Amino acid sequence: NAGVTQTPKFRVLKTGQSMTLLCAQDMNHEYMYWYRQDPGMGLRLIHYSVGEGTTAKGEVPDGYNVSRLKKQNFLLGLESAAPSQTSVYFCASSRDTGTSGTDTQYFGPGTRLTVL
Amino acid sequence: SQELEQSPQSLIVQEGKNLTINCTSSKTLYGLYWYKQKYGEGLIFLMMLQKGGEEKSHEKITAKLDEKKQQSSLHITASQPSHAGIYLCGATKSTSYGKLTFGQGTILTVHP
Numbered sequence: 001n002a003g004v005t006q007t008p009k010f011r012v013l014k015t016g017q018s019m020t021l022l023c024a025q026d027m028n029h030e031y032m033y034w035y036r037q038d039p040g041m042g043l044r045l046i047h048y049s050v051g052e053g054t055t056a057k058g059e060v061p062d063g064y065n066v067s068r069l070k071k072q073n074f075l076l077g078l079e080s081a082a083p084s085q086t087s088v089y090f091c092a093s094s095r096d097t098g099t100s101g102t103d104t105q106y107f108g109p110g111t112r113l114t115v116l
Numbered sequence: 117s118q119e120l121e122q123s124p125q126s127l128i129v130q131e132g133k134n135l136t137i138n139c140t141s142s143k144t145l146y147g148l149y150w151y152k153q154k155y156g157e158g159l160i161f162l163m164m165l166q167k168g169g170e171e172k173s174h175e176k177i178t179a180k181l182d183e184k185k186q187q188s189s190l191h192i193t194a195s196q197p198s199h200a201g202i203y204l205c206g207a208t209k210s211t212s213y214g215k216l217t218f219g220q221g222t223i224l225t226v227h228p
Contacts, residue, residue: 004158031213031214033214033215033216035216035218040125040220041220042120042204042218042219042220042221043159043204043206043216043218044218045215045216045217048213048215050213058215059217090158090159092159092216094214103214104149104161104164105149105161105214105216106161107151107158107159107160108158109157109158110156110157110158112156
């Protein structure tokens with residue numbers, strides 16, 4: 001039982017390049033989330049999904065796109081990377097507990113992205 | 117949006133000392149979560165509080181939520197070097213599908 005995994009662990013991009021971050025979970029969770037962590041700012045929600053085929057915007061969605069074609073995978077895409085997107089990206093998942101969503105979120109190990 | 121303020125931003129203690137980290141909200145909290153993060157790693161779930169006045173403990177860590185549900189504290193008794201890391205509080209709203217808003221984190225250093 002691997003929990004939540006993320007690939008890659010590290011990546012360096014040049015401004016304008018694109019890439020996709022992959023998140024996978026093996027806990028059969030309905031809900032999945034993408035956060036970014038920047039120094040002194042905690043974690044901020046980028047996008048989230050409440051089930052296969054669904055996505056929704058979080059607090060800081062600009063410059064990112066997501067897809068949830070399979071229940072166990074949640075992809076985060078950067079179409080044209082900018083230096084402001086240099087950050088550590090975390091994926092998380094949780095069970096479906098309705099709109100309240102009061103269930104533990106399990107986090108992946110993170111992807112450290114640098115955009116030059 | 118719901119804002120969470122953590123204090124202190126950083127804390128350095130000697131092994132064996134007790135310490136407290138606070139998390140304060142501008143609005144009434146629904147679900148309050150505490151996570152620990154080691155540098156370069158993901159977040160490890162510690163505890164979740166939902167009821168006013170609730171208190172939970174695990175090993176030497178105790179988390180409390182005040183009656184008004186606007187402030188939570190995390191207390192570590194007899195700290196050890198293994199407690200070092202970044203402690204983050206996160207909160208959900210009642211209709212948020214579990215979306216977490218986080219405080220900025222508290223960096224804890226424990227000197228042996």
